[in-house]
Amino acid sequence: SQELEQSPQSLIVQEGKNLTINCTSSKTLYGLYWYKQKYGEGLIFLMMLQKGGEEKSHEKITAKLDEKKQQSSLHITASQPSHAGIYLCGADIPEKTSYDKVIFGPGTSLSVIP
Amino acid sequence: NAGVTQTPKFQVLKTGQSMTLQCAQDMNHEYMSWYRQDPGMGLRLIHYSVGAGITDQGEVPNGYNVSRSTTEDFPLRLLSAAPSQTSVYFCASSRDRDGGYTFGSGTRLTVV
Numbered sequence: 001s002q003e004l005e006q007s008p009q010s011l012i013v014q015e016g017k018n019l020t021i022n023c024t025s026s027k028t029l030y031g032l033y034w035y036k037q038k039y040g041e042g043l044i045f046l047m048m049l050q051k052g053g054e055e056k057s058h059e060k061i062t063a064k065l066d067e068k069k070q071q072s073s074l075h076i077t078a079s080q081p082s083h084a085g086i087y088l089c090g091a092d093i094p095e096k097t098s099y100d101k102v103i104f105g106p107g108t109s110l111s112v113i114p
Numbered sequence: 115n116a117g118v119t120q121t122p123k124f125q126v127l128k129t130g131q132s133m134t135l136q137c138a139q140d141m142n143h144e145y146m147s148w149y150r151q152d153p154g155m156g157l158r159l160i161h162y163s164v165g166a167g168i169t170d171q172g173e174v175p176n177g178y179n180v181s182r183s184t185t186e187d188f189p190l191r192l193l194s195a196a197p198s199q200t201s202v203y204f205c206a207s208s209r210d211r212d213g214g215y216t217f218g219s220g221t222r223l224t225v226v
Contacts, residue, residue, distance in 0.1 A: 033214055042204060043157075045214030088157065090215075102147070102215065103173065106156035 003027065004091055004105035012111045013079050021074045021108045023089030030092035032072045033102065034063050037086040046074075076110075084112045116140050120205050120218035127195040127225045135190040135221050137205030145208040146188040147172070147215070148180065150201040157204065163188055195225045 007022045023032065031050050035043040047056045049065035049072060056063050060077045076083055090104045121136045139146065147162040149172075159172030161180040169180050177199060179191040188207075192199060202222050206215040 035214075035217075042217040042219045043206075043215075045216070048214055090157075103159055104149070104157035106154065 003103060004089060006087075006089060006105040006108050008108060009106070010109040010111075012113065015080060015112055015114050016078055019076050019079055019110070021087050021110070023072045023074070023091075023105055025070050025091060027070070029065075029069045029072075031102075032063075032065050032069075033090040034072070034074050035088045035090060035104075037088060037107070039085065043088065079110075079112045081112045081114055084110055086110070118205055118207050118216050118218035120203075120221050122221060123219070124222050125224070127192070127223065129195060129197060129225060131195050133192050133195065135192070135203055135205075135223070137188045137190065137218060138186050139188075139205075139207040139216070140186065141207065141209070141216065142185060143207035143209050143216070144185065145210065145215075146182065147206045148178070148188070148190045149204045149206065150174065150199075151204060151220075152201050160190065160203075192223075197225045199223065200225045 005024050013019050033048045034046040036046055037043045047063050052067040052069045054065045062075045065072045086107045086109050088104050088107045090102045092102055118139045144165045148160040149157040151157050158174045160174055160178050161172055163169045163182040166182050166185050169182050182188055202220050204220050205218040208215045
């Protein structure tokens with residue numbers, strides 16, 4: 001979807017390095033989801049952010065939603081080969097007719113070199 | 115719990131053929147969606163449902179039909195397959211709009 005953009009498109013890091021993936025929207029988001037997809041498999045839900053300024057962490061992954069609720073970042077600390085995959089952000093974008101669908105960004109491909 | 119089950123996992127169709135991709139969930143989730151994933155395009159929403167008997171179109175609905183006669187099942191029908199429908203299809207379900215979606219493992223469809 002063009003309504004959600006992710007950067008970078010792909011990322012190659014050495015094991016142990018920190019990295020950040022960004023997700024931006026031109027519209028205010030109702031909710032922002034982060035998913036991880038291993039190559040050739042389905043998506044795994046990581047976390048959801050709803051409030052402006054909210055920050056959540058799970059193990060070595062931290063996600064933040066900015067105050068305007070238009071940008072989110074996903075930060076991985078001390079990356080490991082198990083972090084490799086495609087990271088997708090998804091969002092509830094309020095519309096006049098429906099609040100009940102989630103759209104996704106194009107994804108960021110992460111490779112971690114041992 | 116099986117979660118979200120998609121069948122088949124792989125399918126090859128000839129142009130013009132019709133088929134149904136099956137999706138079933140055993141979590142009593144109200145929300146269900148179908149997405150297609152294409153290289154460089156990310157996930158695009160085809161159709162979604164907020165409960166039995168209620169469906170709506172997503173971003174790319176043309177060429178696809180859905181129905182939701184029960185809470186558990188949300189089949190996706192390809193009316194007349196075209197090569198442009200070659201893709202990986204994912205079904206997802208959620209308890210409510212504030213929770214994350216549970217995704218199926220996908221159906222890889224090739225239309226020749």
